[in-house]
Amino acid sequence: MTGKLVVVSNRIPTGATPSGGLVVAVHDALTRSGGLWVGAHPDEGTPDQDGLTEIASGDYTRLAFHLTPEEYDSYYLGFANSVLWPLCHGRVDLVDIERGFEETYLAVNARVARLLADQIGEGDIVWVHDYHFLPLASELRKLGITARIGFFLHIPFPPLGALSTLPSPDDFAEWLSAYDLVGLQTRRDTASCLEMFRADPRAEFMTDGSVKFRDRSVSVRSFPIGIDAESFAEAAAVEGPDAELGIDMHEDLVIGVDRLDYSKGLPNRFRAFGKFLDSRAGTGRRASLLQIAPPTRERVAAYRAIRTELEEIAGRLNGEHAELDWTPIRYIHRGVERDTLARLHRRARACLVTSLADGMNLVAKEYVAAQDPEDPGVLILSRFAGAAEDMTEALLVNPYDIDETSEAIETAITMPLEERRRRHAHSLGVVHATNVTDWAQSFVSCLKTCTPTLDYRRAQ
Numbered sequence: 001m002t003g004k005l006v007v008v009s010n011r012i013p014t015g016a017t018p019s020g021g022l023v024v025a026v027h028d029a030l031t032r033s034g035g036l037w038v039g040a041h042p043d044e045g046t047p048d049q050d051g052l053t054e055i056a057s058g059d060y061t062r063l064a065f066h067l068t069p070e071e072y073d074s075y076y077l078g079f080a081n082s083v084l085w086p087l088c089h090g091r092v093d094l095v096d097i098e099r100g101f102e103e104t105y106l107a108v109n110a111r112v113a114r115l116l117a118d119q120i121g122e123g124d125i126v127w128v129h130d131y132h133f134l135p136l137a138s139e140l141r142k143l144g145i146t147a148r149i150g151f152f153l154h155i156p157f158p159p160l161g162a163l164s165t166l167p168s169p170d171d172f173a174e175w176l177s178a179y180d181l182v183g184l185q186t187r188r189d190t191a192s193c194l195e196m197f198r199a200d201p202r203a204e205f206m207t208d209g210s211v212k213f214r215d216r217s218v219s220v221r222s223f224p225i226g227i228d229a230e231s232f233a234e235a236a237a238v239e240g241p242d243a244e245l246g247i248d249m250h251e252d253l254v255i256g257v258d259r260l261d262y263s264k265g266l267p268n269r270f271r272a273f274g275k276f277l278d279s280r281a282g283t284g285r286r287a288s289l290l291q292i293a294p295p296t297r298e299r300v301a302a303y304r305a306i307r308t309e310l311e312e313i314a315g316r317l318n319g320e321h322a323e324l325d326w327t328p329i330r331y332i333h334r335g336v337e338r339d340t341l342a343r344l345h346r347r348a349r350a351c352l353v354t355s356l357a358d359g360m361n362l363v364a365k366e367y368v369a370a371q372d373p374e375d376p377g378v379l380i381l382s383r384f385a386g387a388a389e390d391m392t393e394a395l396l397v398n399p400y401d402i403d404e405t406s407e408a409i410e411t412a413i414t415m416p417l418e419e420r421r422r423r424h425a426h427s428l429g430v431v432h433a434t435n436v437t438d439w440a441q442s443f444v445s446c447l448k449t450c451t452p453t454l455d456y457r458r459a460q
């Protein structure tokens with residue numbers, strides 16, 4: 001197969017500082033291979049405009065489709081982010097089903113399929129990303145496209161029972177069966193996806209491990225995503241005065257970096273940090289939490305609610321614990337330059353990743369990559385983040401357990417050097433074994449051949 005790689009995802013880079021895991025990872029992959037990247041136009045809800053528009057292209061071509069304001073509301077904010085996102089992150093209570101959401105989601109996918117069909121040539125392979133495009137392959141098949149099409153889900157695969165929340169629960173299996181390869185972040189997600197097919201009378205399991213669904217067969221595998229560890233480590237090691245980063249060398253710095261999303265467990269993280277401050281009261285030892293949390297999806301009510309909740313907790317804790325010359329929680333509701341972020345990670349004694357559910361969590365890998373191996377900081381990692389499946393030597397916590405998380409902060413900051421080095425060496429091994437280049441290459445080569453194995457790492 002000699003055709004080009006065609007990537008489809010909701011977001012495409014426009015030159016601004018990328019702050020989404022998917023964008024960072026796929027940009028790196030396409031820069032290396034060349035090809036075509038199709039995504040939604042960055043101007044949210046542009047007036048009715050058909051066709052694809054070329055936007056800032058470099059090593060590969062980028063084409064954007066346009067969403068009308070109504071489509072943006074019902075497809076993107078609606079079905080994708082008020083139904084599928086909470087469903088996949090175990091927040092069925094936040095699922096908001098409105099008339100027209102699913103219809104628009106299907107219509108947008110059908111339109112994108114029509115636009116895409118003209119771009120797909122003989123021998124091309126198509127790689128579709130994430131929950132915005134679950135039905136895309138099925139729409140492309142209706143148009144007679146026979147190319148190999150793969151799908152990668154960046155977020156957790158929903159548990160079987162939760163699928164009943166969908167207006168048409170059987171659609172999920174139907175949509176996924178139109179792909180040749182379905183890639184998931186973890187072995188646990190793979191098991192959940194296979195469980196869905198196992199429970200579906202239309203599916204049949206083949207001896208090579210693939211799933212036969214009507215007249216097609218689909219392979220389901222895990223491809224844990226990673227980062228470009230070397231370039232992140234390089235950026236982290238750039239020397240510069242602490243004052244430039246706003247760091248006080250007399251205090252222990254704990255860092256958190258997350259889009260302000262309810263799946264990231266930020267209120268519980270702040271509460272745990274508050275308990276930790278309580279436990280240190282009167283000791284004269286200072287620690288501060290630097291939380292960088294750029295805004296995201298602010299027109300969805302659940303996101304406005306989490307912002308209000310977090311600001312209330314931060315304000316209360318700072319009111320209780322701050323001194324004239326010290327603010328224990330520094331909460332920045334803006335994006336920060338990647339290079340600054342990398343340097344901050346290296347200076348932080350600990351990093352808090354306390355997701356209540358998370359496909360992988362790249363911040364966990366970035367923090368590990370940024371450390372000085374001779375004197376590394378400690379990663380405190382939620383056992384509900386996909387990263388925890390392999391990073392078993394991080395300090396794993398249950399983010400619902402505030403006491404446990406609070407104690408983990410103390411353990412991390414006071415951990416002896418030898419133990420820090422041992423734990424870090426293991427985590428760094430995982431980061432290197434799952435780097436983003438291998439991730440993309442493994443997915444693409446598996447899509448070309450679809451040889452039967454349930455986990456690409458075991459095949460290497």
Ligand code: GDG
Nearest residue numbers: 019020021022154225335336337338358359360361362363
């Ligand atoms: C989804 C899944 C999965 C964050 N703030 C800033 C900034 N970031 C960067 C981080 C990291 C990325 O954004 C966030 O990636 P995560 O993986 O942590 O989370 P999601 O955005 O939810 O990504 C997730 C991922 O897709 C990939 O498959 O791991 O589970 O939810 O790279 O560093 N970057 C800069 N400034 C910021 O303020 N420059």
